[in-house]
Amino acid sequence: MSNSPAEQWMQVRPEGLYCAPADIYIDPIEPVTRAIITHGHADHARSGHGEVFATPETIDIMRTRYYLGDETRENGLKYGQRFDLGNGVTLWFASAGHILGSAQAVIEFEGTRVVAAGDYKRHPDPTCAPFEVIPCDVFITEATFALPVFQHPPLETEVEKLLRSLRTLPNRTHIVGVYALGKCQRVMKTLRLAGYEAPFYIHGALKRLTELYESYGQDFGAWELVSDIPRADKHLFQGKIVLCPPAQINDRWSRRFADPLPTVASGWMQIRARARQKRAEMALVVSDHADWGDLIRTCEETKAGDIWITHGRVEALEYALKQRGMQAKALNLIGRDESVE
Amino acid sequence: MERFAELLDDLYFTNSNLAKETILSNYLRSTPDPDRGWALAAIAGTLTFDLFKRNVIKSLMMDRMDPFLFDISRHYVGEMSETVALAWPRSDDPVRLNRLPSLHEVIGEFQSRSKVEIRDYLIILLDNMSPSQRWALLKLGTRGLRIGMSARSVKQTLAKMKGVDIDIVEAAWHGLTPPYQDLFAWVDGRAELPDMSQIVTFSPVMLAHPIDEEKDLARITPATHQAEWKWDGIRIQIASNGKEGDDREAKVFSRKGEDISASFPDLIDVVDFNGVIDGELVVRPNGDIGSFNDLQQRLNKKKPTKTLIEKFPAHVIAYDVMEWESETLRHLPLIRRRETLKRVVEAYSDDYITLSETLPFKTVEDLIALREQAAQTGGLIEGLMVKDINSVYTSGRPKHAWYKWKRDPFLLDAVLMYARRGTGKRSSFYSDYTFGLWDEDGALLPIGKAYFGFTDEELKKIDNWVRSHKLNRFGPVQEVKKELVFEVAFDAAQVSSRHKSGYALRFPRIHRIRWDKPAAEADRIETLAKLVGA
Numbered sequence: 062m063s064n065s066p067a068e069q070w071m072q073v074r075p076e077g078l079y080c081a082p083a084d085i086y087i088d089p090i091e092p093v094t095r096a097i098i099t100h101g102h103a104d105h106a107r108s109g110h111g112e113v114f115a116t117p118e119t120i121d122i123m124r125t126r127y128y129l130g131d132e133t134r135e136n137g138l139k140y141g142q143r144f145d146l147g148n149g150v151t152l153w154f155a156s157a158g159h160i161l162g163s164a165q166a167v168i169e170f171e172g173t174r175v176v177a178a179g180d181y182k183r184h185p186d187p188t189c190a191p192f193e194v195i196p197c198d199v200f201i202t203e204a205t206f207a208l209p210v211f212q213h214p215p216l217e218t219e220v221e222k223l224l225r226s227l228r229t230l231p232n233r234t235h236i237v238g239v240y241a242l243g244k245c246q247r248v249m250k251t252l253r254l255a256g257y258e259a260p261f262y263i264h265g266a267l268k269r270l271t272e273l274y275e276s277y278g279q280d281f282g283a284w285e286l287v288s289d290i291p292r293a294d295k296h297l298f299q300g301k302i303v304l305c306p307p308a309q310i311n312d313r314w315s316r317r318f319a320d321p322l323p324t325v326a327s328g329w330m331q332i333r334a335r336a337r338q339k340r341a342e343m344a345l346v347v348s349d350h351a352d353w354g355d356l357i358r359t360c361e362e363t364k365a366g367d368i369w370i371t372h373g374r375v376e377a378l379e380y381a382l383k384q385r386g387m388q389a390k391a392l393n394l395i396g397r398d399e400s401v402e
Numbered sequence: 403m404e405r406f407a408e409l410l411d412d413l414y415f416t417n418s419n420l421a422k423e424t425i426l427s428n429y430l431r432s433t434p435d436p437d438r439g440w441a442l443a444a445i446a447g448t449l450t451f452d453l454f455k456r457n458v459i460k461s462l463m464m465d466r467m468d469p470f471l472f473d474i475s476r477h478y479v480g481e482m483s484e485t486v487a488l489a490w491p492r493s494d495d496p497v498r499l500n501r502l503p504s505l506h507e508v509i510g511e512f513q514s515r516s517k518v519e520i521r522d523y524l525i526i527l528l529d530n531m532s533p534s535q536r537w538a539l540l541k542l543g544t545r546g547l548r549i550g551m552s553a554r555s556v557k558q559t560l561a562k563m564k565g566v567d568i569d570i571v572e573a574a575w576h577g578l579t580p581p582y583q584d585l586f587a588w589v590d591g592r593a594e595l596p597d598m599s600q601i602v603t604f605s606p607v608m609l610a611h612p613i614d615e616e617k618d619l620a621r622i623t624p625a626t627h628q629a630e631w632k633w634d635g636i637r638i639q640i641a642s643n644g645k646e647g648d649d650r651e652a653k654v655f656s657r658k659g660e661d662i663s664a665s666f667p668d669l670i671d672v673v674d675f676n677g678v679i680d681g682e683l684v685v686r687p688n689g690d691i692g693s694f695n696d697l698q699q700r701l702n703k704k705k706p707t708k709t710l711i712e713k714f715p716a717h718v719i720a721y722d723v724m725e726w727e728s729e730t731l732r733h734l735p736l737i738r739r740r741e742t743l744k745r746v747v748e749a750y751s752d753d754y755i756t757l758s759e760t761l762p763f764k765t766v767e768d769l770i771a772l773r774e775q776a777a778q779t780g781g782l783i784e785g786l787m788v789k790d791i792n793s794v795y796t797s798g799r800p801k802h803a804w805y806k807w808k809r810d811p812f813l814l815d816a817v818l819m820y821a822r823r824g825t826g827k828r829s830s831f832y833s834d835y836t837f838g839l840w841d842e843d844g845a846l847l848p849i850g851k852a853y854f855g856f857t858d859e860e861l862k863k864i865d866n867w868v869r870s871h872k873l874n875r876f877g878p879v880q881e882v883k884k885e886l887v888f889e890v891a892f893d894a895a896q897v898s899s900r901h902k903s904g905y906a907l908r909f910p911r912i913h914r915i916r917w918d919k920p921a922a923e924a925d926r927i928e929t930l931a932k933l934v935g936a
């Protein structure tokens with residue numbers, strides 16, 4: 062098998078993945094003149110770029126997180142909207158199903174189509190557009206959960222676990238550790254759909270992004286800031302759900318609650334030792350990434366002649382794809398932070 | 403099987419012991435026999451057979467999963483059962499079960515099947531289970547369950563369900579076997595506990611109160627009390643039924659009722675009385691009583707070699723006798739029990755059992771002098787036991803019956819080096835501390851860890867101090883600036899090659915926090931060496 066011509070114009074540089082004819086990087090880890098940003102998570106979106114191409118939602122998220130300075134030129138492209146990057150390179154975005162605004166960057170040059178999927182998942186998520194399979198020549202995939210042990214359960218069963226615990230331990234405050242962007246909103250929305258009606262009590266760090274989701278029409282029902290509740294009203298939280306960043310579930314902040322039950326919602330919770338390490342008394346397997354089966358299925362569905370693997374358990378995925386007769390290689394990108402998932 | 407898997411998950415992820423006990427008792431109340439009995443056995447670790455072997459699981463996986471992918475998965479997860487539970491590739495055409503069999507059905511099936519059939523049944527179950535159910539099955543089947551619940555805690559749960567003292571459960575425990583239907587009949591109030599008189603079981607021990615020097619010393623006279631050494635071994639109970647051949651039973655139990663007979667075949671072999679003796683277990687290398695460190699060599703070995711036994715032969719210093727020739731002596735005064743004990747011990751070679759000698763004294767000053775003498779033994783003797791000669795033998799800690807009068811603990815000023823968060827209520831606090839002493843090169847060497855000895859107020863202050871003096875982080879362990887001095891109390895120190903400092907402390911606790919003391923003025927390793935006479 063011969064390598065794709067894209068080998069010539071898509072390169073791995075210290076700053077990140079680089080498209081030479083358009084002089085543009087995808088999710089660079091350092092400030093660059095031109096950047097395509099697939100989504101708003103901190104290990105993909107950074108501050109200091111000269112010009113940014115992203116979906117309008119991602120631009121909004123980046124603004125909320127102060128990643129965009131006054132001097133940054135913003136180009137918001139809706140899913141499917143084509144843009145001429147110059148020198149014959151076309152860019153458009155397809156939804157990635159990871160978080161609000163998350164996109165696969167589709168780059169076309171001299172008849173070759175490269176899709177850089179960023180982070181993505183195939184499981185349903187009521188807070189963002191579903192993943193779209195884009196047939197292509199080169200598919201660039203992540204491998205965060207690329208081991209056969211990662212087979213993510215449906216979110217509904219995990220949420221049911223939480224609701225059952227609220228019923229059996231009605232005096233305990235269920236403190237759920239979630240990442241502020243994406244995980245928080247997905248968990249809240251799924252709880253609403255499962256019939257949870259009480260207000261959510263949330264940590265201040267989750268407020269702005271939740272409001273941003275609401276500005277895009279997401280409805281999370283009533284929620285209040287924990288800091289707005291008088292300290293004396295501890296009992297309010299009993300048998301209720303409190304959401305906060307994962308680091309807070311066992312830290313000083315959690316001491317204000319009566320009999321807290323620390324819970325972590327993350328894809329890593331599938332591994333018991335990981336859950337114990339976080340001192341979680343309940344582990345909810347909630348992942349915003351594709352699991353083992355979905356990673357392989359997606360690579361197959363794109364019909365790409367070449368699969369490039371960016372970050373995660375690269376070795377296992379490369380091995381499994383090759384076993385299935387696909388051409389796969391690792392890109393050895395640096396700077397991806399696994400704790401943000 | 404579903405309920406059992408849920409129970410294990412709940413126990414596994416719960417931190418506090420009390421909460422674990424509640425979870426377990428809820429399960430035992432709401433689950434029928436014999437399932438609950440089997441679950442109890444799995445958790446208490448009393449199952450006596452594997453349902454299947456580990457290599458059966460491994461070979462199943464090798465048949466259906468790429469070995470390279472299995473290997474990196476197992477390496478990533480860190481453990482085989484969990485890897486299999488998560489990654490199990492379902493059969494192409496699986497046998498569908500309408501429901502999962504119950505726990506006792508699973509156990510019954512495995513026990514009645516041949517090797518090949520065991521394999522088939524295991525596949526059917528794994529195909530029909532969720533990851534956490536698979537984990538429960540694999541852990542149950544290979545007896546590898548570790549969910550952080552001790553046998554003691556299990557018995558405590560049963561005692562609370564029945565509203566009785568744990569001693570009653572302890573006393574019956576060793577005569578009961580899974581699936582414990584007679585035990586639950588008793589818990590439910592449908593039957594009495596079975597008669598254990600012919601079975602050698604552990605019976606709860608009598609414990610001493612620490613002496614209150616101001617109040618208690620005045621009560622003590624040579625006419626009413628006897629004094630003995632408090633040896634630094636482990637408190638044990640030897641019980642035997644005095645029978646011969648297949649009916650013969652002899653056991654050694656720890657103070658908490660754990661059967662440690664397997665570690666001490668040299669004792670078990672010589673015991674031929676019919677009775678129950680209370681004593682201190684020590685070892686005698688070269689005929690002299692050895693240190694706790696020596697004893698440790700034997701305690702850790704489930705199957706000691708001949709060489710080890712010859713090097714560290716077991717020896718019992720007998721304190722008391724509770725049963726003799728099938729009669730209980732517990733209601734007799736100590737002075738009368740001791741007469742029997744003397745006769746018993748005389749029948750044995752000094753090599754195995756000796757009587758705990760009573761120490762002559764006339765006045766309290768004599769006792770003080772004896773206690774001083776204990777302090778000079780480098781830790782071999784922990785202090786004195788002073789017992790009312792009219793005391794009857796009851797379980798627990800009756801007031802003013804027996805006193806323990808430990809020699810003063812050793813004290814050292816050590817420097818806080820690392821802190822880590824506690825568990826349960828303390829999980830948001832840095833409450834476990836590692837501290838060290840200076841060596842001759844001016845470096846700090848860790849000598850021990852402590853997580854008690856301070857008040858809640860002090861804990862908050864130390865927690866704040868740690869947070870504002872952070873250095874490196876090693877996983878859960880937080881290194882701090884070497885600036886805070888603890889006065890550390892401990893009962894003994896042993897030479898230990900496993901510790902960089904060369905010493906291991908026994909029962910280290912924080913005695914005082916020396917906020918005022920500069921770290922440079924903390925103690926040096928050689929001070930420790932002198933203190934313990936090493």
Ligand SMILES: [Zn+2]
Pocket residue numbers: 100102105159180401402
């Ligand atoms: Zn992401």
